[in-house]
Amino acid sequence: xxxxxxxxxxxxxIIVLAxxxxxxxxxxxxxxxxxxxxxxxxVLSGLFHPDWGYVYDGSGEDLLSLLLLTIGIAFLGTVIATxxxxxxxxxxxxxxxxxxxIVSKIGKFICNVLRAFPELVYAIIFVKMVGPGPxxxxxxxxxxxxxxxxxxxxxxxxxxxxAPVESMTAVGANFWQTxxxxxxxxxxxxxxxxxxxxxxxxxxxxxxxxxxxxGGIGAPMIFAIQSRAWDKVGIILFGIIITVxxxxxxxxxxxxxxx
Amino acid sequence: MKLKDTIxxxxxxxxxxxxxxLLCVFSSARVTGAQMADVFxxxxxxxxxxxxxxxxDWHYIPKIIEPMLKTIKMSVVGTTMGVVFAVPFAFxxxxxxxxxxxxxxxxxxxxxxxxxxxxxxxxxxxxAMFGIGEFTGVLTxxxxxxxxxxxxxYEAIETIDHGPIEAAESVGATKTQIxxxxxxxxxxxQVASYSLxxxxxxxxxxxxxxxxxxGGIGVILNSSxSLMRYDRVSIIILSIxxxxxxxxxxxxxxxxxxx
Numbered sequence: 062x063x064x065x066x067x068x069x070x071x072x073x074x075i076i077v078l079a080x081x082x083x084x085x086x087x088x089x090x091x092x093x094x095x096x097x098x099x100x101x102x103x104v105l106s107g108l109f110h111p112d113w114g115y116v117y118d119g120s121g122e123d124l125l126s127l128l129l130l131t132i133g134i135a136f137l138g139t140v141i142a143t144x145x146x147x148x149x150x151x152x153x154x155x156x157x158x159x160x161x162x163i164v165s166k167i168g169k170f171i172c173n174v175l176r177a178f179p180e181l182v183y184a185i186i187f188v189k190m191v192g193p194g195p196x197x198x199x200x201x202x203x204x205x206x207x208x209x210x211x212x213x214x215x216x217x218x219x220x221x222x223x224a225p226v227e228s229m230t231a232v233g234a235n236f237w238q239t240x241x242x243x244x245x246x247x248x249x250x251x252x253x254x255x256x257x258x259x260x261x262x263x264x265x266x267x268x269x270x271x272x273x274x275x276g277g278i279g280a281p282m283i284f285a286i287q288s289r290a291w292d293k294v295g296i297i298l299f300g301i302i303i304t305v306x307x308x309x310x311x312x313x314x315x316x317x318x319x320x
Numbered sequence: 321m322k323l324k325d326t327i328x329x330x331x332x333x334x335x336x337x338x339x340x341x342l343l344c345v346f347s348s349a350r351v352t353g354a355q356m357a358d359v360f361x362x363x364x365x366x367x368x369x370x371x372x373x374x375x376x377d378w379h380y381i382p383k384i385i386e387p388m389l390k391t392i393k394m395s396v397v398g399t400t401m402g403v404v405f406a407v408p409f410a411f412x413x414x415x416x417x418x419x420x421x422x423x424x425x426x427x428x429x430x431x432x433x434x435x436x437x438x439x440x441x442x443x444x445x446x447x448a449m450f451g452i453g454e455f456t457g458v459l460t461x462x463x464x465x466x467x468x469x470x471x472x473x474y475e476a477i478e479t480i481d482h483g484p485i486e487a488a489e490s491v492g493a494t495k496t497q498i499x500x501x502x503x504x505x506x507x508x509x510q511v512a513s514y515s516l517x518x519x520x521x522x523x524x525x526x527x528x529x530x531x532x533x534x535g536g537i538g539v540i541l542n543s544s545x546s547l548m549r550y551d552r553v554s555i556i557i558l559s560i561x562x563x564x565x566x567x568x569x570x571x572x573x574x575x576x577x578x579x
Contacts, residue, residue: 081400084393089454089535104449133348140345177564181440181528182557185545189369195352269440272532276352279441283532286444294445298437305436 107291108298115296124278124300131277132304134195134270135263138202143256146207150214156223169215175208180266184275195276202263202270213255214248221247250319257312257319264308268301369550376558377551384540384559390454391536392563394529395522398458402465403515409466410473411499416485417477418495428474435467439525440532447533454535461526465518469511476510477503513578516571523567527560 116124151157153168183201191197225243234242271279278297285293411417413427443460450456484502493501530538537556544552 081396084396085400087390087393088397088458091453091455100449104445130351133351136344137348137352140341140348173565174561177524177561178557179524179528181531182541182560186369190365199352265436265438269438272440272444282441283444286448289448298441301438301441302433302436306432309436 108295111296112292127278131267134198135267139260141203142206146210149211154218172211180205193274198270198275254316372550373554376555387537394457398461401462406470413474414477439464443534444532452533457534472514480506
């Protein structure tokens with residue numbers, strides 16, 4: 062009896078350990094041996110002696126203008142997503158569709174599909190569609206974030222306080238009146254806060270979309286890495302880290318004010 | 321009910337913020353060269369792309385099972401490594417254990433730097449340092465997980481009940497003993513659920529890490545794209561979708577049992 066119970070409580074741990082060990086056995090570690098000390102040394106020396114000349118040279122192809130472009134891509138993508146996620150949310154919130162539950166299930170499914178692909182996959186598709194450039198990045202971030210924000214917004218609506226809505230319905234308000242006077246005043250601050258949080262996430266993604274030709278700082282970064290120009294990699298990384306820090310601090314401040 | 325009793329209490333302030341946001345949107349649109357017309361002008365292009373994209377090459381499925389498994393294994397090992405390193409460092413990042421403000425500040429600063437580097441750039445850096453292969457992918461996922469989980473864990477440690485700590489101190493326990501016997505039992509559930517969350521995020525991320533040469537399904541995605549084999553691209557993307565949804569579903573079940 063006690064043996065059985067012991068086994069029951071240890072079983073999940075044993076299963077997890079088995080999965081981990083099985084996975085660890087299936088990985089090819091051969092390139093761990095390729096790590097040469099000289100290589101790491103040259104990388105580190107490059108990272109610690111960044112190429113300051115690249116910060117600004119007025120050509121429009123320097124660090125500052127590319128970072129601005131990256132922020133622009135992230136911002137526009139997030140704005141598009143914030144707006145377009147709203148209708149999707151109103152479709153997928155189950156408390157707005159009490160009479161036909163199938164609608165909200167469809168809405169949630171759309172959100173899940175949009176969310177399942179990484180931005181990079183969208184970026185690849187949009188680069189093929191509208192040609193390489195920042196606009197492809199905007200669309201990629203926008204589409205991915207619609208799924209992300211749609212899910213979070215839906216959770217917000219479904220967990221909101223229904224009391225004001227009920228009291229308005231009791232005095233004869235129709236659907237739109239309850240929406241504008243009872244639901245939205247509760248939801249808008251939270252929605253904005255979520256959107257700000259996702260703007261910060263989008264800046265990080267926008268920094269990598271240049272890999273597939275969707276504009277921003279990613280392209281020069283990958284060229285610098287491939288050509289082993291570590292001092293340039295250093296300054297770009299430095300720029301990205303500072304940018305993300307500043308955006309993080311800014312959105313954090315705004316989100317505190319919203320609460 | 322008048323308009324001013326609702327959300328429009330600070331109508332002018334809200335209008336000002338709206339104008340500010342719109343200004344940002346327009347300047348972002350100008351910087352990124354967003355042409356909504358492009359989307360509609362290239363509809364025929366999109367049609368051709370979608371046509372090839374929507375006729376997936378089902379015979380290719382056996383060829384993607386192996387790399388897909390590799391991707392999952394990479395995520396498992398990377399997540400485990402990341403969590404194993406993240407937990408002790410999270411203890412160092414709180415003054416609850418160390419009582420040393422200086423150490424805590426330094427560790428937190430290092431953690432936030434690790435967190436700001438987008439994971440694809442990290443992967444590209446490691447590929448340049450160690451060469452192409454699975455181990456590089458594992459390393460990237462580990463570092464990325466470390467940044468994500470360590471922050472969540474130290475925030476969890478800060479909200480624990482201090483009673484057991486005081487009790488252990490009063491009978492003369494060392495700091496290590498306190499960490500093990502007073503704090504660890506209180507956060508073990510949270511660590512498990514954060515690890516699961518990190519694993520979900522990593523599955524999504526690891527599918528594209530191969531794009532820069534870090535092993536797994538991304539490698540085939542990259543080669544199929546450059547060969548313009550969209551019928552294969554779509555089957556790869558579909559398989560990613562299936563795996564991501566399955567993992568989400570499994571972790572949902574586990575999370576329900578954890579709580």
